[in-house]
Amino acid sequence: MSNLLEIETANFLTFLGAQRLKPDSVFLLVMGMTGSGKSSLIADCTGRDDAQIGHDLASCELRGFSELQQNEQDETNTRAGTNSIAIFRTGLHDRDVYLIDTPGFDDTNREDVDVLTALAHYLSVSYANNVSINGVLYLHRISDTRIGSSTRRNLEMMKALCGEDAFGNVAIVTTMWSSDHFGIEYAKQCSREKELRDIYLHDMLEGGSRIVNHNQCQTLSQRRSSARNILDMMFDTWKDTKATLKIQHEMVDLNLTLKRTSAGKVLEEEIKSHQRSFERELKALGVPGGRCEGQQRRSADVLLETRDSEIRRMLAENNQALDTMRLSLLExxxxxxxxxxxxxxxxxxxxxxxxxxxxxxxxxxxxxxxxxxxxxxxxxxxxxxxxxxxxxxxxxxxxxxxxxxxxxxxxxxxxxxxxxxxxxxxxxxxxxxxxxxxxxxxxxxxxxxxxxxxxxxxxxxxxxxxxxxxxxxxxxxxxxxxxxxxxxxxxxxxxxxxxxxxxxxxxx
Ligand SMILES: Nc1nc2c(ncn2[C@@H]2O[C@H](COP(=O)(O)OP(=O)(O)O)[C@@H](O)[C@H]2O)c(=O)[nH]1
Ligand SMILES: [Mg+2]
Structure with missing residues (x-):
């Protein structure tokens, strides 16, 4: 365990440029919403399924801003590894390949701001210390029957974080394919992939991104070999290219506050739209409780009061999250x-x-x-x-x-x-x-x-x-x-x- 911690720490420091690294090391950012299969893909590529401690270290960062004020209540969630960044190393053709596991943007606004803050912080510090990202693997669950708001949000955030100039260094990895290639489900998934290409990823594909399928396989070794093939392919494509992600350029070169970066703006817009709908709901709650009377009326009042304070709490939380985004990288x-x-x-x-x-x-x-x-x-x-x-x-x-x-x-x-x-x-x-x-x-x-x-x-x-x-x-x-x-x-x-x-x- 402590040995793992040492390995994770070394990877962490290397990525941040605080520790010497081999000059030809390759860094791949792994993104996607929670449950899209990021950790599994990384485990299959590196052969490690005990990757927990790195998440612990980096979760310090994620717990940083608003969350620490919230005390310990979601300690286990943070520790579970879905809510933090971790860096894993594997070898390929005598070169070090670092896979950076990131959390998805699919929680509450407050947590999404924390995720963005942490990502912006890490990526910017490493960029400022001359460590470059070679490519981004964005994982998407093809088994999802529709593109929901969470998926859209993750896609938008990924696009904004990477920026058009880095689209050529992004691969969309579709996961969770049906293993029956003759079944109806597989046919539906193929048409979903087409929809993805034609609508949601059109701009990215135009900009040089590619789509890769991580095939659903019956056995562990087949799944590992599919993951390893993806890694091989992306390594060959990107091993000698360096990408500057938009968030890095904006925060380090332009010294923008997080709120003024493209990703910050996407998130801010999202939060503001939530604020608007909260405010609408708050207004509606003010309307007298209709025709009910007596006990019924009293229960309705209690419900309204509860919802009212809940909305006010969320509004305050969102305002606090927006405040957090006013900070520059150095702050x-x-x-x-x-x-x-x-x-x-x-x-x-x-x-x-x-x-x-x-x-x-x-x-x-x-x-x-x-x-x-x-x-x-x-x-x-x-x-x-x-x-x-x-x-x-x-x-x-x-x-x-x-x-x-x-x-x-x-x-x-x-x-x-x-x-x-x-x-x-x-x-x-x-x-x-x-x-x-x-x-x-x-x-x-x-x-x-x-x-x-x-x-x-x-x-x-x-x-x-x-x-x-x-x-x-x-x-x-x-x-x-x-x-x-x-x-x-x-x-x-x-x-x-x-x-x-x-x-x-x-x-x-
Ligand atoms: N069927 C199927 N399940 C997968 C695949 N990849 C991951 N999973 C499962 O999906 C769940 C979420 O995966 P995980 O790697 O934790 O997702 P993360 O939140 O993106 O890191 C786990 O139960 C995995 O076992 C896949 O390609 N096919
Ligand atoms: Mg994970």
Whole structure:
């Protein structure tokens, strides 16, 4: 796990230009709405299906602006990996290929602004530090029966983020094809593909984009080979070309605020249209509740009030999202420092808490074990004491009996009989005690094994936690630290690019 974190961190820093990279590395951005198959395609290309941690790191960014104010309520959602950016590396013809998994624009407005902010931030920082995107894979589910608003929104955002000049570096990858090439479903999907080409993607295809089908396959190896073929094909096409995405040019070269970029405008228009419909609804809610009376009227009022406050909350949220988009790259970057460090500290605290819990669990188990073994020893000692006492009593009796032997023959016979019975009784008692002892030893053995397992788990967890903490500290040092120092001192690429564009005055 910690090893994965290190790999992801290295990929992350490489993409941002904060770590040395092979000059012929290839970067492919993977976009598309949630559920279009991005993570699966990447997993099939890289052979990795455990890609989670990179999402954790980058989710710091996504949780940055409005979301942190919202506290922890959608922690699991953010952590689930659908809501964050992650970077994976694979090799092709001795070259490094980085696949950048991105979240879709299909949530609430607030989250879409966060997604755009994060994408704009990452893409711009890496561009400012001379890392270029070679191509974009945009995934589209051909199985969807209609092009809904969410699909349209994702398409529009992708077009606006890439810009016409980069259309030649975009491939639309259609996923989720029916495997029965003679069935009705497949025929419908083919006609949907045509509709896509003729209507929704017409401008992109004109601009040099292409459509590639990711065939639905029966087996895992067939699916992997289809994914790998797509990667091969796109690698061959783009390996020696570099694309400047429109958002990169707008934010770095032109130093526009996010709101004034093409993608920002698309999102702003979308949010404003939501605002308008909210306001219309709010107005309509003000109308008296018709002809109902009494209890009915009261329930209607409660419903109206609930909806009213819900709409007001959404309006406020949207306004806040629009405010966020007023920031320039440098402002976003500065603002992000505190968020990022806070988030990393939270992650580190979580890991350390887990370690502490494990240590406590181990301590308690160890105490229990010691307690048990002390108790057993005490029991054994007491038993021995009793044995000794019995022996002493017997021996005293024997001495007395011997001295009285002459006179007490009858007593001697009784004692002899008793002596005959005694060993049998003693044997029974000692067999019982032996059984108890064995059981207790068995329990101890199990406990010892458990303790040993716990000890080794604890040791591993300690090492992992230390390694994860070291790794995140490295991100803080190598990414946030230097780049942000660069922002203030004018030392690094991000500022360098702004100087190149004659924007130093804006920076200061
Ligand atoms: N039938 C089919 N299912 C797919 C395909 N690609 C992905 N899936 C499934 O679709 C779901 C969403 O895929 P995922 O890769 O998580 O989408 P993402 O949100 O874009 O990353 C998962 O359950 C995948 O197993 C495909 O080509 N065909
Ligand atoms: Mg995903």
């Amino acid at each position: 976003i970057h500065k603002k992000q420092e505190r968020r990022f460090i806070e988030q990393v500290s939270m992650m580190q605290k979580e890991w350390k808490d887990t370690l502490r819990e494990k240590e406590e669990e181990y301590r308690l188990k160890d105490l229990e074990y010691r307690n048990r073994s002390l108790y057993r020893q005490e029991k054994e000692i007491n038993q021995r004491k009793r044995d000794i006492q019995e022996l002493q009593t017997n021996s005293r009796r024997l001495v007395a009996t011997e001295s009285a032997l002459e006179y007490e023959r009858e007593t001697f016979r009784d004692l002899a009989r008793q002596g005959h019975r005694q060993p049998v009784e003693l044997q029974q008692v000692s067999r019982f005690q032996h059984g108890e002892l064995m059981k207790s030893k068995q329990r101890d053995k199990l406990l010892e094994e458990e303790l040993e397992k716990l000890r080794s788990e604890l040791e591993t967890l300690r090492e992992e936690t230390q390694s994860k903490v070291d790794t995140t500290e490295k991100v803080k040092r190598e990414w946030v630290g230097p780049l942000l120092q660069g922002v203030t001192t004018g030392g690094l690429g991000l500022v360098g690019a702004c100087i190149t564009a004659g924007m130093l005055c804006c920076v200061q």
